[in-house]
Amino acid sequence: MAITSKTSLFALMVVFLHSCAHPVTAKSTNSSLPVVLWHGMGDSCCNPLSMGSIKSLVESLVPGVYVKSLMIGSNIISDTMNGFFMNANDQVTDVCKQLASDPKLKAGYNAMGFSQGGQFLRAVAQRCPNPPMHNLISFGGQHQGVYGFPHCPGNSSTVCDYVRELLNLGAYNDYVQGFLCQAEYWHDPLNEELYRNKSIFLADINQEKVVNPTYKANLQKLNKFVMVQFSEDTMVQPKISEWFGFYKPGQAKVTYTLQESPLYIQDKLGLKQMDKEGKLVFLTAVGDHLQFTNEFFKQSILPFLK
Numbered sequence: 001m002a003i004t005s006k007t008s009l010f011a012l013m014v015v016f017l018h019s020c021a022h023p024v025t026a027k028s029t030n031s032s033l034p035v036v037l038w039h040g041m042g043d044s045c046c047n048p049l050s051m052g053s054i055k056s057l058v059e060s061l062v063p064g065v066y067v068k069s070l071m072i073g074s075n076i077i078s079d080t081m082n083g084f085f086m087n088a089n090d091q092v093t094d095v096c097k098q099l100a101s102d103p104k105l106k107a108g109y110n111a112m113g114f115s116q117g118g119q120f121l122r123a124v125a126q127r128c129p130n131p132p133m134h135n136l137i138s139f140g141g142q143h144q145g146v147y148g149f150p151h152c153p154g155n156s157s158t159v160c161d162y163v164r165e166l167l168n169l170g171a172y173n174d175y176v177q178g179f180l181c182q183a184e185y186w187h188d189p190l191n192e193e194l195y196r197n198k199s200i201f202l203a204d205i206n207q208e209k210v211v212n213p214t215y216k217a218n219l220q221k222l223n224k225f226v227m228v229q230f231s232e233d234t235m236v237q238p239k240i241s242e243w244f245g246f247y248k249p250g251q252a253k254v255t256y257t258l259q260e261s262p263l264y265i266q267d268k269l270g271l272k273q274m275d276k277e278g279k280l281v282f283l284t285a286v287g288d289h290l291q292f293t294n295e296f297f298k299q300s301i302l303p304f305l306k
């Protein structure tokens with residue numbers, strides 16, 4: 001198939017900018033660590049309907065708090081496009097630089113990642129311990145990747161269809177791995193070895209290739225690692241990946257939990273240790289992907305931002 005140029009896709013993305021809605025508003029508390037947000041696929045730093053409203057919500061619930069909504073690239077369009085077509089490792093490197101160069105984050109910050117922003121921020125925690133991340137909150141992040149790409153946010157699926165075609169063409173194709181970040185967390189349970197060999201992002205941060213002791217040490221510096229799973233998620237397959245579980249190898253039906261996974265049992269990433277120390281928090285939000293209420297946020301998330 002033909003690979004369309006990035007620029008010709010820019011126009012298509014405009015429709016995405018308004019496709020992700022979070023109905024949110026709110027009230028008050030006391031000041032605390034800054035909060036860093038990383039948006040999901042098809043979204044941007046500054047969409048008033050998504051990250052913009054989350055930013056306002058946090059600002060109203062935590063008066064005086066500094067909220068930084070990450071932009072990857074120099075404007076909203078490139079930020080949105082980079083959520084598809086920029087190598088995840090390069091995105092993480094870019095974010096590490098942004099965080100290190102922001103004087104307001106020097107004393108540390110809490111991080112909230114939305115969808116793929118969840119696993120990307122975990123990579124930040126593992127690779128870039130300065131400034132220190134205090135709590136990591138992952139909303140529908142895919143910590144064991146995805147095997148399936150059922151649909152995209154909203155109804156504007158042109159770029160999504162293109163991404164799906166590429167994934168079908170071969171998520172583990174070296175060319176596709178080089179730039180398509182969804183391919184970089186594609187996890188094929190029917191061919192775990194190929195995944196381990198070829199995934200340039202997820203297999204690395206999940207210690208599938210080699211065990212990097214620095215990743216383990218850095219992740220353990222977190223105070224809490226909060227994972228929110230959406231009970232009716234139709235975007236993420238399997239949705240237990242949002243709690244760090246996945247399909248058992250060799251098939252795509254039966255899943256295992258984090259606690260049943262080799263990663264946990266062998267404690268290659270320190271998750272077992274963190275679990276023992278009460279650092280892992282598993283939350284359920286009732287709804288489809290990234291759909292949660294203000295009430296849920298106030299009750300279940302706000303305590304981790306104080």
Ligand SMILES: *[C@@H]1O[C@H](CO)[C@@H](O)[C@H](O)[C@H]1NC(C)=O
Pocket residue numbers: 153154155
């Ligand atoms: C997509 O569009 C149809 C028709 O306009 C609408 O009924 C449906 O709710 C939309 N779906 C989403 C996910 O926005």
Ligand SMILES: *[C@@H]1O[C@H](CO)[C@@H](O)[C@H](O)[C@H]1NC(C)=O
Pocket residue numbers: 193194197
């Ligand atoms: C994975 O890499 C190893 C070592 O290079 C190689 O022997 C093996 O055939 C590869 N397997 C797959 C499925 O690519």
